[in-house]
Structures are given as structure tokens and as C-alpha cells.
Amino acid sequence: MMSNPEKTDLKNLTLPMLERFLQGRGKERFRATQIFKWIYQHDAGSFGEMTNISKDLRTELAETARISKLEPEAVEQGSDGTRKYLFSLGDGNAVESVLIPIEGRNTVCISSQAGCAMGCEFCLTGTFKLVRNLTTAEIVNQIMAIRCDVRAAGEEIRNIVLMGMGEPLHNLDNVIPAIQIMIDGNGLQLSNRRVTVSTCGLVPEMERLGRELPNVNLAVSLNATTDELRDRIMPVNRKYPLKELLRACREFPLPGRRKVTFEYVMMGGINDSLEDAKRLLRLTSDIPGKINLIPFNEHEGCGFRAPTQAAIDAFHTFLIDRNVTVITRDSRGADISAACGQLKGNLENRKEII
Ligand code: SF4
Known part of the structure; x- marks a missing residue:
């Protein structure tokens, strides 16, 4: 919930930003680390809980700053254990996040915007256009709210x-900044190897990400092997066509032996033929990468169809036989509309999952 918007929400600040915030108020720099740990490691929701900070400073902070929190408005669990969380942002907007527990390795899929401006034809989120960007606090708060649940079960x-x-x-x-908080040893303490940023192909921003956060993983939502098809189903391609996108992938500074993940949503009769598989192989063969095949989840109001099992198997086998690392993702959370491209934040019909 939003409250006191005129106060600085400390969850919008990375540790260096918090240091500057405190120094600007004449406070010692090391206090920032203490406060950061209280917020991210002890989940403190108020300054009163910060017992190693002087009372005066706590009072002063309470006057100028706040610590926001998101609480799920609704949680829905699918038959495979996938959980979908609906978070109200306090201004009439809402976003969804998904917890995917695979063999004890909890993966959390988080949102970065309410709606989306990219307009990919097959994606439900895109139909809402961009409503607004999420703040850094709103991004990390999705993780922290879900972490409460995960920790209650004795997991991380x-x-x-x-x-x-x-x-x-x-x-x-x-x-x-949200990722910097995630991977900060005094923050959420996640390994940068375990954070993946997905893009539909904004080339200049891929370059910026590579410069500023070179250690996180990159996933590229490819979905088509010709500019003709990609122009049609992913409008971003008209600005940054395949050649440019693949160059940016090639140049992305992934450390060590890490690979770019190419996401490929397979749609029946659209991009699921062996010809597509051959082109996909050709396009990506000189990039250290792996391919995630994601069978399309049919949803109302979208004309695309799921591929047949035979088409999935043939596509998968073609790539595997040519030594490509390929995973066909099962549709986790499909029964609760938590699968890829199905998140809509209930911007239209909140009653649906409450
Ligand atoms: S697939 Fe991703 S980039 Fe494309 S419209 Fe949906 S949310 Fe936006």
C-alpha cells in the first residue's frame, strides 16, 4: 500500500544511494549498511525495530523516510504447485508475480511494469498497453512478499x-537499482548468477544493461526466425530487426561460460515448422546460447493456437540432434493463467481470481 508519498521510500535506494541520503543529513555512512540489513535481511517494516540505531536517528528517519511493503491481495495455487500473487499498488493498478517451485529450487517471476508498451501479439499483458513503470521499491517488494511465504515453509x-x-x-x-538491491551482500543476498533479465529486444537498452550489470543473465524472447514474421508478432522488431538483435546478443558481456537464453514461444502453424527450427539453428549458431521452447498457452481473445505435440517433439529433436542445448518448458501454472504471456495484473477484471 502506498502511504506518505512525500517521504523517501528507502526501498527505492541502493546501498550507495542510502549512504548518500544519510550523509546529506550529516549521518555516518556505516549507518546505511545497518539500515539496509534491517530492511532486507530482517524484513523490518519500521524504524522502531532497528535496535542498533540510536533513538534520535530512528525518530529523525521516521519523519523523513518510510519503508514500503506489498502484501498480496490474492494468491492462487495451481495443481503443479505454482503460485500466482496479485499485488495492488495502491493507486488502482495491480501487478502479478509467480512463484515456481521446481524440485525445491524456488524461482520467482516478477513484473517490472503495469501493462506493457511492446504490444507482442501473443501476449495478454501487451493488450493493456503501458500503464506505468514500477518503482524500484515495487519491484523488490514483490520478491520480499513472496519470500515471507517461502520462508514460512523453511525454504529460500x-x-x-x-x-x-x-x-x-x-x-x-x-x-x-532493484537488481543491485537483489544482489547486494547486505541486501537480498541473491547470486547474480541467479538473476535473469528478459527482453523482447530493445537493443540500446541491452547494451546499457551489459555495461551497468554485466553479471546477470540475459534472456531474449525471440519467437520468430524471419523479420517478416517477427515484424508482425513483435512490433519491436520493426525498430531493431533480427540482425541487430543477434549482434547485441553476440556482444552481450556474459561472464565465463554463461549462455544467452533464447525464449521461443511455439505457436501452432505460425513458427513451429522444421523450416523454423533450421532457421533458428542458423541464426543462433554463433552465439553461446540455449533455447527454451515454450508451447503457447491458448487464451481468450487471442487467435494463436498451441502447437501439436508432434510439432514440439520434431522441433526439439531437430535441435537436440545438432547439439543445441534446448529445453521444452512445460506450461507451469497454465491452469491459473500464470504461464508465460498470461499475466495481466487483473487490471480489467479483478474479480477473476479473488
Ligand atoms: S511479451 Fe513481454 S514485451 Fe511483449 S507485450 Fe508481453 S510483457 Fe510486453
């Missing part, structure tokens, strides 16, 4: 994927 969150609602690279000014 292991992976974060920015693949929920919105195009993360269209909100880099807030996404970069």
Missing part, C-alpha cells in the same frame, strides 16, 4: 526472473 528463493508483466529494459532506471 533461489532464482529471480524478470519475465512477468512489462518489458524490464523499458524501465531500466528502476530495474537496475
Whole structure:
């Protein structure tokens, strides 16, 4: 819930920003680390809880700053254990996040925008257009709210994927600080190897991400092997066609032996033929990468169809036989509309899952 918007929400600040915030008020720098740990490691919701901070400073902070929190308005659990969370942002907007527990490795898929401006034809979020960017606080608060649930079960969150609602690279000014908080040893303490940012292909922003956060994983939502088809189903391609996108992938500074993940949503009769598989192989063969095949989830109001099992198997086998690392993702959370491209934040019909 939003409250006292005129006060500085400390969850919008990375540790260096918090240091500057305190120094600007004549406070010692090391206090920032203490406060940061209280917020992210002890989940403190008020300054009163920060017992190693002087009472005077706590009182002063309470007058100028606040610590926001998101609480789920609705949680829905699918038959495979996937949980979908609806968070109200306090201004009439809402976003969804998904917890995917696979063999004890909890992955959380978070949103970066309410709605999305990219307009991919097959995606429900895109039909809402962009409503607004999420703040850094709103991005990290999705993780922290879900962490409460995960910890109650004696577990931890292991992976974060920015693949929920919105195009993360269209909100880099807030996404970069949020990731810095996630991977800070005094913050959420997640390994940068376990944070993946997905993009539909905003080339200049991919370059910026590579410069500013070179250690996180990159996933590219490819979905088509010709500019003709990609122009049609992903309008971003008209600005940054395949050649440019693949160059940016090639140049992305992934450390060590890490690979770019190419997401490929398979749609029946659209991009699921062996010809597509051959082109996909050709396009990506000189990029250290792996391919995630995601069978399309049919949803109302969208004309695309799921591929047949035979088409999925043939596509998968073609790539595997040529030594490509390929995973066909099962549609986790499909029965609760939590699967890829199905998140809509109930911006229209909130009653649906409450
Ligand atoms: S697939 Fe991603 S980038 Fe495309 S419209 Fe949906 S949320 Fe936006």
C-alpha cells in the first residue's frame, strides 16, 4: 500500500544511494549498511525495530523516510504447485508475480511494469498497453512478499526472473537499482548468477544493461526466425530487426561460460515448422546460447493456437540432434493463467481470481 508519498521510500535506494541520503543529513555512512540489513535481511517494516540505531536517528528517519511493503491481495495455487500473487499498488493498478517451485529450487517471476508498451501479439499483458513503470521499491517488494511465504515453509528463493508483466529494459532506471538491491551482500543476498533479465529486444537498452550489470543473465524472447514474421508478432522488431538483435546478443558481456537464453514461444502453424527450427539453428549458431521452447498457452481473445505435440517433439529433436542445448518448458501454472504471456495484473477484471 502506498502511504506518505512525500517521504523517501528507502526501498527505492541502493546501498550507495542510502549512504548518500544519510550523509546529506550529516549521518555516518556505516549507518546505511545497518539500515539496509534491517530492511532486507530482517524484513523490518519500521524504524522502531532497528535496535542498533540510536533513538534520535530512528525518530529523525521516521519523519523523513518510510519503508514500503506489498502484501498480496490474492494468491492462487495451481495443481503443479505454482503460485500466482496479485499485488495492488495502491493507486488502482495491480501487478502479478509467480512463484515456481521446481524440485525445491524456488524461482520467482516478477513484473517490472503495469501493462506493457511492446504490444507482442501473443501476449495478454501487451493488450493493456503501458500503464506505468514500477518503482524500484515495487519491484523488490514483490520478491520480499513472496519470500515471507517461502520462508514460512523453511525454504529460500533461489532464482529471480524478470519475465512477468512489462518489458524490464523499458524501465531500466528502476530495474537496475532493484537488481543491485537483489544482489547486494547486505541486501537480498541473491547470486547474480541467479538473476535473469528478459527482453523482447530493445537493443540500446541491452547494451546499457551489459555495461551497468554485466553479471546477470540475459534472456531474449525471440519467437520468430524471419523479420517478416517477427515484424508482425513483435512490433519491436520493426525498430531493431533480427540482425541487430543477434549482434547485441553476440556482444552481450556474459561472464565465463554463461549462455544467452533464447525464449521461443511455439505457436501452432505460425513458427513451429522444421523450416523454423533450421532457421533458428542458423541464426543462433554463433552465439553461446540455449533455447527454451515454450508451447503457447491458448487464451481468450487471442487467435494463436498451441502447437501439436508432434510439432514440439520434431522441433526439439531437430535441435537436440545438432547439439543445441534446448529445453521444452512445460506450461507451469497454465491452469491459473500464470504461464508465460498470461499475466495481466487483473487490471480489467479483478474479480477473476479473488
Ligand atoms: S511479451 Fe513481454 S514485451 Fe511483449 S507485450 Fe508481453 S510483457 Fe510486453
